[in-house]
Amino acid sequence: MDFSFSDEQSLLKDSVERFIQNDYAFDARQKLVKSEPGFSSKNWRTFAELGWLGVPFAESDGGFGGGPIETMLIMEQFGRGLVVEPFVPTVVLAGGMIRLAGNRSQKEKYLARIVDGSLQGAFAFAEPQGRFNLADLTTTATKTDGGYVLNGHKAVVVNGPSADVLVVSARTSGQQRSRSGITLFLVEKGAVGITRRDYPTVDALRASEVHLDNVAVPKSAVLGRVGKGIDVIEQAIDEATLAIGAEAVGCMEVLYKATVEYCKTRVQFGQPIGKFQVLQHRMVDMFMEYEQSKSLMFMAAMRLAEGYGPEAQKAVSAFKVQVGKSGRFVGQNAVQLHGGMGMTEELSVGHYFKRLTMIDTMFGNVDHHLKRFGSL
Amino acid sequence: MDLKLRQADLEFQAQVREFIDAHWPQRVRGDAEAALEYSGVSTPAQRQWFDALAARGWSVPNWPVEFGGTGWSPTQHYIWDRETARARCPQMSPFGARMLAPVLYTWGTKEQRARHLPPIREARVQWCQGYSEPGAGSDLAALSTRAVRDGDHYVVNGAKTWTSSAHHADWMFCLVRTDPSAAKKQEGISFVLVDMKTPGIEVRPILILGEQHTVNSVTLTDVRVPVANRIGEENRGWTYAKGLLTHERTGIAGVARSQMQIARLKTVATETLRDGERLIDSPSFKRKIDEVEIELMALEVTELRTLASVEQGGAPGPESSILKIRGTEIGQRISDLMIEAYGYYGLPYPQQRLIDNEGPIGPEHAVAALKEMLFGRASSIFGGSNEIQKNIISKAVLGL
Numbered sequence: 001m002d003f004s005f006s007d008e009q010s011l012l013k014d015s016v017e018r019f020i021q022n023d024y025a026f027d028a029r030q031k032l033v034k035s036e037p038g039f040s041s042k043n044w045r046t047f048a049e050l051g052w053l054g055v056p057f058a059e060s061d062g063g064f065g066g067g068p069i070e071t072m073l074i075m076e077q078f079g080r081g082l083v084v085e086p087f088v089p090t091v092v093l094a095g096g097m098i099r100l101a102g103n104r105s106q107k108e109k110y111l112a113r114i115v116d117g118s119l120q121g122a123f124a125f126a127e128p129q130g131r132f133n134l135a136d137l138t139t140t141a142t143k144t145d146g147g148y149v150l151n152g153h154k155a156v157v158v159n160g161p162s163a164d165v166l167v168v169s170a171r172t173s174g175q176q177r178s179r180s181g182i183t184l185f186l187v188e189k190g191a192v193g194i195t196r197r198d199y200p201t202v203d204a205l206r207a208s209e210v211h212l213d214n215v216a217v218p219k220s221a222v223l224g225r226v227g228k229g230i231d232v233i234e235q236a237i238d239e240a241t242l243a244i245g246a247e248a249v250g251c252m253e254v255l256y257k258a259t260v261e262y263c264k265t266r267v268q269f270g271q272p273i274g275k276f277q278v279l280q281h282r283m284v285d286m287f288m289e290y291e292q293s294k295s296l297m298f299m300a301a302m303r304l305a306e307g308y309g310p311e312a313q314k315a316v317s318a319f320k321v322q323v324g325k326s327g328r329f330v331g332q333n334a335v336q337l338h339g340g341m342g343m344t345e346e347l348s349v350g351h352y353f354k355r356l357t358m359i360d361t362m363f364g365n366v367d368h369h370l371k372r373f374g375s376l
Numbered sequence: 377m378d379l380k381l382r383q384a385d386l387e388f389q390a391q392v393r394e395f396i397d398a399h400w401p402q403r404v405r406g407d408a409e410a411a412l413e414y415s416g417v418s419t420p421a422q423r424q425w426f427d428a429l430a431a432r433g434w435s436v437p438n439w440p441v442e443f444g445g446t447g448w449s450p451t452q453h454y455i456w457d458r459e460t461a462r463a464r465c466p467q468m469s470p471f472g473a474r475m476l477a478p479v480l481y482t483w484g485t486k487e488q489r490a491r492h493l494p495p496i497r498e499a500r501v502q503w504c505q506g507y508s509e510p511g512a513g514s515d516l517a518a519l520s521t522r523a524v525r526d527g528d529h530y531v532v533n534g535a536k537t538w539t540s541s542a543h544h545a546d547w548m549f550c551l552v553r554t555d556p557s558a559a560k561k562q563e564g565i566s567f568v569l570v571d572m573k574t575p576g577i578e579v580r581p582i583l584i585l586g587e588q589h590t591v592n593s594v595t596l597t598d599v600r601v602p603v604a605n606r607i608g609e610e611n612r613g614w615t616y617a618k619g620l621l622t623h624e625r626t627g628i629a630g631v632a633r634s635q636m637q638i639a640r641l642k643t644v645a646t647e648t649l650r651d652g653e654r655l656i657d658s659p660s661f662k663r664k665i666d667e668v669e670i671e672l673m674a675l676e677v678t679e680l681r682t683l684a685s686v687e688q689g690g691a692p693g694p695e696s697s698i699l700k701i702r703g704t705e706i707g708q709r710i711s712d713l714m715i716e717a718y719g720y721y722g723l724p725y726p727q728q729r730l731i732d733n734e735g736p737i738g739p740e741h742a743v744a745a746l747k748e749m750l751f752g753r754a755s756s757i758f759g760g761s762n763e764i765q766k767n768i769i770s771k772a773v774l775g776l
Contacts, residue, residue, distance in 0.1 A: 003680065
């Protein structure tokens, strides 16, 4: 049992932390999210130069041979900076599934370009009727002579607008919610028959509704085994859940500390409001929620690093439950204790609150993961 | 960073299990509930257990090695706590081993250590804690028990209350006021060791909820305490008492114990029916169990993080301060769910005589669970109430 980081891990954490502190000011971030494409290509190049985009990939694939713990370290810092660059959709999800299921030529074609920053990805998994059930799919993939034809509607595809390649889950056989019969496809941007409706999300990311209307893809677009996609999807989503959960932990740290600082300086009734016990205890509760979330973050990362299976799934779901509850508590109370200022778009507090709230929904909320935890 | 037990730790775990099987065998473990309460040394099996611990050098793992501690790594402590909780081993009374001993080995004289540490280590002496008073609970520094110097003795007058185990105790460690005119109430307090056989001490029971006798009121009338029984300097007692709060973080969260209780709760919920189906299959009840289990998983890791930071730097990180608050909240929540699981049989509370004569009313362990639930309400009150703990975190960690 060991809670310390290796030298490489500490260096990685320090390097991301320095970037957030020195080069990711909140004001600049606010300009960025209002511009196109909603994040900074310059930052993305920096991520590539610093090696962050290759962290989870094997050295043989041009990566740095890291894993869940390294992803956690990066994402926790990204959470502190409220980073909008699409690391999770590109590196953790699209890149993750190619890492898990891709054949040699797919890895060669895509991973090197993800690592060097020249390729963006996204995972089109959700559907309007499916809620958090990853297997509830009405999108179909029908076999043709040369490949498959895809039809369906994919919902809230984060980073859809910038993605050069979409990983699409579709049904090649089976009933609507059957776990078997799901296949993953790599669909290039601009494929004939794709229409996108792009929009910003409330937490300043960009997403799309993606409609697939007789989109023809070659056989080589199949990622992994036909009909066996669910295992790859679940693992990639669990890894991404750890990633955004770690991001939430970073958000919570900023919020509880900012709230403490604010309450030390805001004077009402002739004294700093931090002198009022009712507020002190609320902030202690926020601190405890942050620490408990951080503990399960370590647990989820370590279980995933040990190997993927029910233990890791259980740890990830426990973490997501904790993050959902704690994130809401910390986010809402940060706004509450900042009073009217907490309600303003000007202050960063509300933006962390928005991101924390959306993280609860992403990849399944408290309800969903409690049920999953109980069934494992 | 990983959660795997190293080969050496696995070997240690095997040794611990072997030791427990040899000295606290299955046949003496009794039922789960009975053994979960601290019961001191009252049966021959318990005596044998503590003797075996002393012989092996495992009585007081947390103490420094020079005073009889084990020098275990945090992982080894974790294994020990987990295995002894699982086997429902008798727990050493905390008053001597966990609360007084750190004060003794940190600030006691050579003579005081030599006299008092060995019997604590061997579980041959029972200590109680003379802190709270009728007028000094959460505001402990307001205590007014007075000690007046008379030659080589202090003459002590006053009243202590909520004194756990005073009715079994041989000794009491006690905070007394030696200088009532000190500028601050925290100054002018001394830390003394009082032999409970000294004339002038009267112990009266206070029955707590469930008619349980665990705490007492203790009145001291002209009790003569040798000055040699004072720890450290006169009027510096508050510093020593406060110092011990930062010791002994492990085990405070009661994680292993709560894990046992959750396992027990699941068994009860499996044996109980609702609408003809097992209660554990009811989504609303299962959800409550799962929620508390997740809280407990988080707390277990928080405790491990604390152990790890102690191992590395010597000082527990800020996360350690939440162990008591969350640990007691979780324990109380599990107790509540247990009573909820018993349904109507969470009501009967027969006298022991009735159970002995005719067997239990309803499920066998329901009464013990009720006692546990009632007694458990104290856990968020004693040792500094959870509200006081939050005041401490607010000041010490958040700087408010």
